[in-house]
Amino acid sequence: MTQAIDGLTSRAMDAAPSITRELANTAMGTQGLIPLWFGEPNEPTPKFICDAATRALADGETFYAEGLGRPFLRHALSDYMTNLYGRQIGSDRIAVTVSGGNALNLAFQSVLEEGDMVATITPAFPNLLAIPRLQGARLITHSMEIRDGRWHLDVDAFLEAAKPAKAVLLNSPSNPTGFMLEHDDMRHILHVLRQRGTWLISDEVYARIVFERTVASSFLDVSEPEDRLIVVNSFSKSWAMTGWRLGWLTLPPSLTPVIEKIAEFSVACAPPFAQRAAVTALAEGEPFIAETIAKYRLALDLVKETLASHPKVTFPVPNSAFYAFFRLNGVEDSVSLARDLIANAKVGLAPGEAFLMKEPGWFRLCFAQTPEQLGEALERLQPWLKQTHG
């Protein structure tokens, strides 16, 4: 009998499966594996946030909610963003979404026609690239380089490459590199894109996972409300709420009604009880964020110390996000080595290929772990780190 999938669209068939997900699937059931491949805090959502959802459930908050989010949450996000960025961001610019991924889907759906081009930077989180591609866009990718041991973006070369693009997609702080754009570059990028009429979709979900300040620089700092700028945020990383699937968009006010319309045909609304948890995270979550960042800083120090002791390991040290993206020089096939590490080191790393890294030998390690787990994982990796000497 013919298989049903012979009738599928090429776009769905051609979508690249997640390399990391496939590795994780093969590792399922490996006893004692320390998985550092996914981008997820090691701790469950704090109790005070869960309790807010529990109370809302007991209060019967289980009905459909407004497509743009409950008014109390949109107002709280408006206050939060206004305080964080020191400029008024009205609740008419806020749309609550069902995850950062859903937010990206809605953003691209409102901006892209079939065949449009989207320009972005690599290495990159693969889902960011898969979303516009699934919507029929073609990608222009521009690679960052390493200069003086730091990630470096040649902004003008990127903008030149991005000329044919209908939209530019940026992710700062970046997964996997921890690279951050600063205001001067942001201003320049926005200026050029504004002149071209190009949309800018800025994924800022790691905005609060920063080690030397309170919040990363944002395109919201340097833009006007009616700029063609859509900023994507998520509750997942800052408040350890990955499983909740809650995010938000900051929009030009004129775009909000359009997003309201198309959100209705996506997931329609975010669960109202989860929105109570979200508003509690905003209201009471700052001490949690501060504690978490302190832990991540220690974890990053531990990784830095270990990797620095191996001269043939390249590790541009990040000051944002919770990933160590490093290279084992001499390794020719990261996917094979990642498999080797599962079997023999019992450590799960994501290979660089997953992030469109062309050079071989790169790996992403998520250090949002307890010091014990992370120390043990690094210890287990030692023989492989040493091998690359020879």
Place this chain on the structure above:
Amino acid sequence: MTQAIDGLTSRAMDAAPSITRELANTAMGTQGLIPLWFGEPNEPTPKFICDAATRALADGETFYAEGLGRPFLRHALSDYMTNLYGRQIGSDRIAVTVSGGNALNLAFQSVLEEGDMVATITPAFPNLLAIPRLQGARLITHSMEIRDGRWHLDVDAFLEAAKPAKAVLLNSPSNPTGFMLEHDDMRHILHVLRQRGTWLISDEVYARIVFERTVASSFLDVSEPEDRLIVVNSFSKSWAMTGWRLGWLTLPPSLTPVIEKIAEFSVACAPPFAQRAAVTALAEGEPFIAETIAKYRLALDLVKETLASHPKVTFPVPNSAFYAFFRLNGVEDSVSLARDLIANAKVGLAPGEAFLMKEPGWFRLCFAQTPEQLGEALERLQPWLKQTHG
């Protein structure tokens, strides 16, 4: 300054806003309004279901989950479907989704190329039509007729009209009419589509809201696993879980890995604590469904009795779903009358135009209400029901 939205895609701009949503927005703050326009049970989610989510939150089930759903829920859905339909439906055919709408999006995304045609039947729930259209599909719509006071589908005429379609979308039991396809017609439709290689997307979210049996006829009853059939279900209606945004797909086994891949780029996963609530709904929800159906039956009787006393009201009585879809003969503009009803009867009805009903004068009333609320609403409507005599 140019507004940002001048740069938007025509598809997003042209998406029809929800007529009903716009009416409801204008009615916001109308004191004492009885809203019967949305398709939602009047009661919150039962406590035993909420409690399961609460326990899962306390247990720290707040991390990312599998893209196809937690294995325990996929197995429970496999058991539920197998028991309900009396034929083996393996868990390898089940994908948990973030709402029925998300399920429809994934289904169409896997099947449609830009410009493909989708054939469907009207009157219809507008979101069903908006989803493929937003993905670039063109629609072929075929109207049902009323024969001998019942909704009637000329199956062969529909199949003839559907010839150019890449996919057929059916919704049985139907929102808004309560029309149900039976096995003979289903077998015939599937046979013809199978010969053509056409996909069938069957939205069966009202499968359990039926008044003369346990479950509506399903295309799963008459199909083979590798038929090009995708069945959409949801937890919203049967278990009063509208706000939870949980649904599922039943797929040809060969399609499951493709859905897994593209679901990763949609919302990635359903919240794990909500999946505990879902599995509890399946395990312990049958008495709740039975009680609810008994209440809906009484509510339908009440509506029937009221509408039958007005000879110029056309009301093809449904035996599924929780809507009365009726016509006030002589009314030329349902949207205007719906506005009049908000202001003067303080009752919210959805106008037929929202469901692509070409004839004027049709309205949808959701009778999933307490007898008191429903009785009061019907009493308030009396003057308008009488007017149509003259």
